[in-house]
Amino acid sequence: MACEQFPVSVGSFSSEYGSPYSTSNVIRNVCGTPSKMSFYGDNWDSATFRHYGKAFYQRPSYKAFPCLLNPKWFPYTDFMECSFSIPVMATAVKIYENFFPGSVKRILATSQYLNRMDHSRRRWQVLWEQASQSESSTDHQYCLNLIEFPKTLTPVDTIRIELDASKSEYYPQIDAIKLIGEKYVKETNCNEVENIHVLLAVDSQSVFNVRMPLEIPIEGHDMCHNTASVSIIQPHGIDSLPSEIIMKILGFLNVDDLTRSSRINKLFHRLSRDPVLYTCINLRPFYRVLFDQSILNISKCCSVIQKLDLSWLGSNNQISTSTLCSFLRNVPYLSELRLSACQMLASSVLETLAIYCSNLILLDISYCNNGLQLCVSWLTNLKKLKYLDVSHTLITTSELLCLLNRLKNLEWLNLGSPSLIADQDAVINSITKSPCGALRGIQLWNWDKLNFSCISQFLHFHGKTITELDLGFCLSVGLHSDILPNVACACPNIMVLILTAHNETTDAGLIDLSRGCLMLEQLDICGSKHITYPALKTLILACTNLSILDVSYCLKVSVKDVANLQKLSSTISIKDVATFASKSQDAVFNFDDDRLYLNDII
Numbered sequence: 230m231a232c233e234q235f236p237v238s239v240g241s242f243s244s245e246y247g248s249p250y251s252t253s254n255v256i257r258n259v260c261g262t263p264s265k266m267s268f269y270g271d272n273w274d275s276a277t278f279r280h281y282g283k284a285f286y287q288r289p290s291y292k293a294f295p296c297l298l299n300p301k302w303f304p305y306t307d308f309m310e311c312s313f314s315i316p317v318m319a320t321a322v323k324i325y326e327n328f329f330p331g332s333v334k335r336i337l338a339t340s341q342y343l344n345r346m347d348h349s350r351r352r353w354q355v356l357w358e359q360a361s362q363s364e365s366s367t368d369h370q371y372c373l374n375l376i377e378f379p380k381t382l383t384p385v386d387t388i389r390i391e392l393d394a395s396k397s398e399y400y401p402q403i404d405a406i407k408l409i410g411e412k413y414v415k416e417t418n419c420n421e422v423e424n425i426h427v428l429l430a431v432d433s434q435s436v437f438n439v440r441m442p443l444e445i446p447i448e449g450h451d452m453c454h455n456t457a458s459v460s461i462i463q464p465h466g467i468d469s470l471p472s473e474i475i476m477k478i479l480g481f482l483n484v485d486d487l488t489r490s491s492r493i494n495k496l497f498h499r500l501s502r503d504p505v506l507y508t509c510i511n512l513r514p515f516y517r518v519l520f521d522q523s524i525l526n527i528s529k530c531c532s533v534i535q536k537l538d539l540s541w542l543g544s545n546n547q548i549s550t551s552t553l554c555s556f557l558r559n560v561p562y563l564s565e566l567r568l569s570a571c572q573m574l575a576s577s578v579l580e581t582l583a584i585y586c587s588n589l590i591l592l593d594i595s596y597c598n599n600g601l602q603l604c605v606s607w608l609t610n611l612k613k614l615k616y617l618d619v620s621h622t623l624i625t626t627s628e629l630l631c632l633l634n635r636l637k638n639l640e641w642l643n644l645g646s647p648s649l650i651a652d653q654d655a656v657i658n659s660i661t662k663s664p665c666g667a668l669r670g671i672q673l674w675n676w677d678k679l680n681f682s683c684i685s686q687f688l689h690f691h692g693k694t695i696t697e698l699d700l701g702f703c704l705s706v707g708l709h710s711d712i713l714p715n716v717a718c719a720c721p722n723i724m725v726l727i728l729t730a731h732n733e734t735t736d737a738g739l740i741d742l743s744r745g746c747l748m749l750e751q752l753d754i755c756g757s758k759h760i761t762y763p764a765l766k767t768l769i770l771a772c773t774n775l776s777i778l779d780v781s782y783c784l785k786v787s788v789k790d791v792a793n794l795q796k797l798s799s800t801i802s803i804k805d806v807a808t809f810a811s812k813s814q815d816a817v818f819n820f821d822d823d824r825l826y827l828n829d830i831i
Contacts, residue, residue: 230412235405236260236311240387241544243307243570243596244279246400248675248702249621249648254402256309263325263405270371271328271806275402278307281329281394284751284777288725289696290641290670294565294591294616296511297538300483303514305334305391308570310544316342316384317410319356321377324390328402330372332392334359337517338385339545342413353389353517353545356381384413389544399781399806468496475500484510484527502530509536516541521552528556536565540593543573550574554581565591569618572597576604583610591616595643597623602649604628609635620645620672626652633659640667645674645699657683661690670697674727677704685715692719701729701753710759713738717745725751729779732756736764743771753779755804762790769797781806 239257247254254277264274285291299305322336337353357378388408394401467475479487479501491501507530512519519542531537537560542548550573557563557578563586568574574597582589589611594603595618602623608614614636619629620643629650633639642660650656653676660668661683668691673679684706688695698720700706710733716726717738723746728734734757742749743764749772754760760783769775778794780786781804791805 231409232315232317232412233407233409234313234315234317235262235407236388237314238312240310240312241570241572241598242309243541245596245621245646246277246279247273248646248677249598251675259309259311259403259406261405272402272404275327275404276309277328277400277402278392278394279400280306281397281400283395287750287776288670290616290643293641293669296567297509297536299511299514304393304395306394307332308389308391308541310387310389311406312341313386313388313408316340316386316413317408318383318413319378319381319385319408319410321375321409322356322388323407323409324374324376325404325406326372326374326402327404329397329399330374330401332394332397332401333374333390333403334393335391336376336378337389337391338381339387339389340384341387342384352547354381354383354385356385380411385410387545399804468494472496472500476503476505479503479506482506484512485515504530504533507531507534510534511538512542513538513540516544517547520547521549524548524552524556528559531556531560533562534560535562537563538567539571540567540569541571543571546572548573550577553578557581558585561585562588564588567591567593568597569593570596570598572599574599574603575601576607579603579605579607583607587611587613589614593618594622595620595645606631608632611636613638615639616641618643620674621648623649625649626655629656630659633663637663640669641697642668642670643672644676645672647676653679654683657687661687667694669694670725671695672697672699672727673703674699675702676700677702679703679706681706681709681712684712688715688719692716693721695720696722696748697725698723699725699727700731701727704730707731708733710735710738714741717741721745722748724748724774727751727753728757729753730756732758735759736761739764739768743768747772748774750774751777753777754783755779755781755806757783759785761785762787762793765790765794766797769794769801773798775801777802777804779804 236259239260242256245254245256249255252258253273254275256276258274259276264272319338324333326333335355336357338356339353357376385408388406390403390406392401475497479490482490484507487501487506491498510527510531512527539553543553553573554577558581566582566586566589568578571594574594582592587610590613592608592611592614593616597603598621600623602625605619605624605628609632615638617636617639624647626649629644633656644650644656647653657679660671684700684703698716700712706712707728707730712728712731713734714737716723718741726746726749731754734754736759739754739760752768752775757780760780765778765780765786769778775798778801780791786805788805791803795801795803
């Protein structure tokens with residue numbers, strides 16, 4: 230029997246534009262039926278991700294601590310997991326992309342129903358993957374994307390959507406997702422289901438094969454000891470090279486390739502396990518095939534590891550918190566650790582970090598939205614910490630205050646989208662008065678309860694060293710027109726300034742910014758009601774390093790103004806989403822049986 234359904238809940242996700250306690254631009258908006266308002270483009274009732282384009286990779290915070298590169302076959306920048314009420318044998322997925330479509334690149338599925346019966350079957354299976362890495366659409370208009378694939382052999386009730394927004398012109402939005410398939414019949418033969426799972430265990434040949442652990446000996450090696458029956462052949466291939474040369478070659482491989490090379494022969498098995506090759510490891514691309522045992526096997530080669538990316542791991546309960554703690558107890562030289570969107574993160578992990586990883590200078594625990602409140606006060610033992618990202622993670626005001634009062638070397642701090650921080654002024658006052666060093670960047674995205682006086686005092690104390698400042702959707706601060714003059718006076722070295730939804734910014738403040746912040750590279754004044762063309766022109770001519778300018782929904786900036794501003798510099802990218810929104814109102818949409826027809830009036 231055919232079954233079509235929309236998500237009933239959202240699990241893990243990698244980023245979110247809106248605030249966790251809001252209803253605008255949050256990932257959970259993908260649940261339920263599509264909204265007809267989305268047919269006109271930008272809609273706050275849609276699921277909106279936080280990243281797009283290359284702007285993030287050009288920020289000073291990223292240049293100071295760049296992420297470990299992903300393989301070319303893993304270009305994904307964001308994901309979300311959606312749960313459905315009825316397990317089905319899936320045949321298609323409809324994705325309602327209402328704003329800048331084209332970022333969806335891969336769809337995976339699993340079954341929580343089967344996982345509860347047998348945890349050994351916890352694995353994501355790929356339903357669809359875009360064959361070629363084509364350019365994301367620059368069209369802003371609504372797009373209903375019907376993706377069909379062969380019927381799954383096992384029932385699925387959870388869908389994972391992965392996106393590559395690095396080529397998108399603006400924040401991608403998804404209004405709804407429909408899962409189409411046949412209802413799962415529970416009386417299916419057990420042997421048949423077992424055989425199906427064996428097939429699914431090898432559904433991809435390009436991923437890290439964790440079922441062959443590193444310590445397994447290579448078959449056939451004992452034959453080399455029988456010198457009486459086997460003549461000795463002098464090696465003439467790569468084996469004849471000095472070990473130093475082979476180690477140099479192996480140094481260019483990732484952890485997946487190193488594991489494969491360890492199966493060649495005894496020599497490669499020994500060399501590929503050398504801890505020197507495991508100083509920088511990025512396990513994010515292998516999140517769907519990594520389990521507890523594979524993590525423990527890898528840890529045996531990581532005694533001198535320095536940089537580790539475990540982001541996106543732990544989905545579908547594949548890795549336990551205890552396994553992560555065991556891993557971290559054996560990496561004393563670890564300096565950079567990324568745990569973004571990790572479902573196995575808990576306070577016990579932070580306690581282990583504080584005891585065994587005292588050399589950490591970077592820690593990213595953003596978007597660990599597994600419902601657990603974290604005791605970050607354990608991190609006070611990390612005296613060398615310079616970069617801390619706790620955005621969209623459950624942390625109370627008292628815990629955060631205890632942490633910030635002890636960390637004296639912080640340079641980059643991301644506190645975006647707080648959910649349990651009730652007294653936001655107290656946190657900023659603590660940072661202002663804390664004996665921390667030269668704070669170079671702070672992100673306060675969605676701090677809507679922050680008072681203008683607190684941020685003004687903060688800029689007075691730390692402004693000279695600030696190069697990156699994010700005050701997007703700080704609504705109380707945005708009610709004051711003096712924020713730009715304060716930044717211009719206090720922050721001469723600022724390079725990135727985000728003032729999204731600051732409605733009261735004025736031309737006078739923008740002129741002050743053009744005089745006092747000549748190093749400015751990125752500016753977001755989306756939603757300003759008073760900014761006009763002459764002030765923007767003055768800014769562009771003065772700030773020659775300006776590469777990104779977002780004037781979306783600036784009421785007094787017309788389409789013609791944007792075109793004229795773009796002519797002033799060939800290196801600047803001006804974002805004006807309001808222009809696209811106005812164009813979409815010249816079209817008529819008809820919605821009938823999930824088919825979208827666009828009748829252009831022109």
